[in-house]
Amino acid sequence: MPDIKISRDHALGLAQARKVAYQWAEHAEERLDMECTYEEGKTNDTVRFKRSGVDGTLEVTATSFDLHAKLGFLLGAFKGRIESEIEKNLDDLLAKGSKAAAKKPAAKKKI
Numbered sequence: 001m002p003d004i005k006i007s008r009d010h011a012l013g014l015a016q017a018r019k020v021a022y023q024w025a026e027h028a029e030e031r032l033d034m035e036c037t038y039e040e041g042k043t044n045d046t047v048r049f050k051r052s053g054v055d056g057t058l059e060v061t062a063t064s065f066d067l068h069a070k071l072g073f074l075l076g077a078f079k080g081r082i083e084s085e086i087e088k089n090l091d092d093l094l095a096k097g098s099k100a101a102a103k104k105p106a107a108k109k110k111i
Contacts, residue, residue: 002076004056004069004083008090012097014043014062020097021047021060027089054082065090 010017018040025047028034034049047058049069056069067086071079 002071002079004067004071004079004086006065006067006083006087006090008065008094009063010065010094010098011063012094012101014045014060016097016101017060017062017065018045019100020093021045021058021065023093024058024090025049027093065094 012020022038025036025038028049029036032051034051034054036047036049039046039048043061045060047060049056049058053072053075054069056067059066059068067090069086071082075082
């Protein structure tokens with residue numbers, strides 16, 4: 001079976017990365033008819049996704065996203081297209097997450 005492996009480093013921190021991962025999972029469920037489960041941990045989260053012909057995980061940490069998907073025989077023929085769509089979607093969500101994190105005001109220090 002063909003595999004898709006995508007890794008992205010980021011500087012969002014776990015809380016903001018978690019928001020991005022939730023958005024990715026919602027998109028996968030709504031647009032790609034995936035069944036997603038989300039498991040939160042102290043230092044990393046895991047999104048498990050599956051549907052007929054594909055299953056995989058998205059590992060989320062404070063500094064990275066690592067996606068690994070196994071494609072079935074029929075979807076394997078479209079690996080390049082599927083991979084580029086996943087990359088585009090994840091990169092768009094990371095860019096939006098970075099902008100949102102940059103807009104947050106700094107915490108005020110008490111003197």
